[in-house]
Amino acid sequence: MKVPEMIGTLLVVLVLIATPAVVLAYQASGAADEGCQVIIMRTYEEGNPTPNETYLKINQPACLRITSYDVTHGFVISDMGIDAGEIHAGKWTKLEFTPKETGTFSYVCSIQCSPMHSKVRGKIIVTD
Ligand SMILES: [Cu+2]
Secondary structure, three states, rough: OOHHHHHHHHHHHHHHHHHHOOOOOOOHOOOOOOEEEEEEEEEHHHHHOOOEEEEEEOOEEEEEEEEEOOOOOEEEEEHHOOEEEEEEEOOEEEEEEEEOOEEEEEEEEEEEEOOHHHOOOEEEEEEO
Protein backbone atom coordinates (compact mmCIF):
# COMPACT_ATOMS: atom_id res chain seq x y z
CA MET A 1 0.00 0.00 0.00
CA LYS A 2 1.31 3.45 -0.90
CA VAL A 3 1.58 6.21 1.70
CA PRO A 4 -1.44 8.28 0.46
CA GLU A 5 -3.58 5.12 0.49
CA MET A 6 -2.42 4.28 4.01
CA ILE A 7 -3.26 7.80 5.21
CA GLY A 8 -6.65 7.61 3.51
CA THR A 9 -7.41 4.22 5.08
CA LEU A 10 -6.28 5.46 8.47
CA LEU A 11 -8.54 8.53 8.19
CA VAL A 12 -11.56 6.39 7.26
CA VAL A 13 -10.93 4.06 10.20
CA LEU A 14 -10.50 7.03 12.57
CA VAL A 15 -13.79 8.59 11.43
CA LEU A 16 -15.61 5.25 11.77
CA ILE A 17 -14.37 4.81 15.33
CA ALA A 18 -14.38 8.43 16.47
CA THR A 19 -17.89 9.41 15.34
CA PRO A 20 -19.83 6.88 17.45
CA ALA A 21 -17.45 7.46 20.37
CA VAL A 22 -18.06 11.21 20.31
CA VAL A 23 -21.84 10.76 20.00
CA LEU A 24 -21.94 8.29 22.91
CA ALA A 25 -19.75 10.51 25.09
CA TYR A 26 -21.96 13.51 24.32
CA GLN A 27 -25.14 11.61 25.21
CA ALA A 28 -23.57 10.24 28.40
CA SER A 29 -22.47 13.73 29.42
CA GLY A 30 -26.08 14.74 29.94
CA ALA A 31 -25.68 17.68 27.59
CA ALA A 32 -27.75 16.04 24.87
CA ASP A 33 -30.98 17.68 25.98
CA GLU A 34 -30.66 21.39 25.35
CA GLY A 35 -32.40 23.55 27.89
CA CYS A 36 -32.25 20.88 30.57
CA GLN A 37 -30.52 21.72 33.81
CA VAL A 38 -28.34 19.03 35.32
CA ILE A 39 -28.46 17.86 38.95
CA ILE A 40 -25.88 15.36 40.14
CA MET A 41 -26.99 13.48 43.23
CA ARG A 42 -24.26 12.68 45.78
CA THR A 43 -24.26 11.28 49.27
CA TYR A 44 -23.86 13.75 52.12
CA GLU A 45 -20.35 12.36 52.61
CA GLU A 46 -19.51 13.16 48.97
CA GLY A 47 -20.82 16.72 49.27
CA ASN A 48 -24.59 16.47 48.60
CA PRO A 49 -26.26 17.16 45.25
CA THR A 50 -24.67 19.65 42.89
CA PRO A 51 -25.66 22.28 42.20
CA ASN A 52 -27.42 22.56 45.53
CA GLU A 53 -29.80 25.22 44.22
CA THR A 54 -31.59 25.03 40.87
CA TYR A 55 -33.50 28.05 39.55
CA LEU A 56 -36.66 27.69 37.50
CA LYS A 57 -39.23 30.17 36.12
CA ILE A 58 -42.88 30.03 37.04
CA ASN A 59 -45.22 28.79 34.29
CA GLN A 60 -42.32 27.89 32.01
CA PRO A 61 -41.66 24.25 31.12
CA ALA A 62 -38.70 23.01 33.13
CA CYS A 63 -36.42 20.13 32.28
CA LEU A 64 -34.09 18.52 34.78
CA ARG A 65 -31.54 15.84 33.88
CA ILE A 66 -30.60 13.99 37.03
CA THR A 67 -27.85 11.48 37.61
CA SER A 68 -25.88 10.09 40.52
CA TYR A 69 -22.19 10.49 41.20
CA ASP A 70 -21.94 7.53 43.55
CA VAL A 71 -24.77 5.23 44.61
CA THR A 72 -28.48 4.89 43.84
CA HIS A 73 -30.50 7.83 45.15
CA GLY A 74 -34.12 8.89 45.00
CA PHE A 75 -35.35 12.33 43.99
CA VAL A 76 -38.55 13.68 45.52
CA ILE A 77 -39.95 17.21 45.57
CA SER A 78 -42.83 16.61 47.99
CA ASP A 79 -44.33 20.10 47.77
CA MET A 80 -44.65 19.72 43.99
CA GLY A 81 -45.88 16.13 44.13
CA ILE A 82 -42.86 14.97 42.11
CA ASP A 83 -41.09 11.64 42.53
CA ALA A 84 -38.47 10.90 39.86
CA GLY A 85 -37.88 7.39 41.18
CA GLU A 86 -34.47 5.79 41.42
CA ILE A 87 -31.47 7.79 40.22
CA HIS A 88 -28.69 5.38 39.28
CA ALA A 89 -24.98 6.16 39.10
CA GLY A 90 -24.00 6.98 35.56
CA LYS A 91 -27.58 6.86 34.23
CA TRP A 92 -29.72 9.88 33.38
CA THR A 93 -33.31 10.51 34.44
CA LYS A 94 -35.17 13.26 32.63
CA LEU A 95 -37.81 15.14 34.58
CA GLU A 96 -40.14 17.60 32.86
CA PHE A 97 -42.74 19.73 34.60
CA THR A 98 -44.05 23.28 34.75
CA PRO A 99 -43.77 25.05 38.10
CA LYS A 100 -47.06 26.74 39.01
CA GLU A 101 -45.96 28.58 42.16
CA THR A 102 -43.00 30.72 43.11
CA GLY A 103 -40.97 29.79 46.16
CA THR A 104 -38.23 27.56 47.47
CA PHE A 105 -38.97 23.84 47.31
CA SER A 106 -36.71 21.30 48.94
CA TYR A 107 -35.98 18.05 47.23
CA VAL A 108 -34.73 15.04 49.14
CA CYS A 109 -33.26 11.66 48.44
CA SER A 110 -35.85 8.96 49.08
CA ILE A 111 -33.52 5.95 49.13
CA GLN A 112 -31.24 4.96 52.01
CA CYS A 113 -27.99 5.88 50.26
CA SER A 114 -25.56 6.23 53.17
CA PRO A 115 -25.55 6.65 56.98
CA MET A 116 -26.18 10.38 56.43
CA HIS A 117 -28.97 9.76 53.90
CA SER A 118 -31.48 11.99 55.70
CA LYS A 119 -29.24 15.00 55.03
CA VAL A 120 -29.17 14.54 51.26
CA ARG A 121 -31.21 17.45 49.92
CA GLY A 122 -31.21 20.47 47.66
CA LYS A 123 -33.45 23.35 46.62
CA ILE A 124 -35.56 24.15 43.61
CA ILE A 125 -36.12 27.91 43.54
CA VAL A 126 -39.00 29.08 41.36
CA THR A 127 -39.03 32.79 40.49
CA ASP A 128 -41.26 35.15 38.44
CU1 LIG B 1 -30.34 8.96 50.26
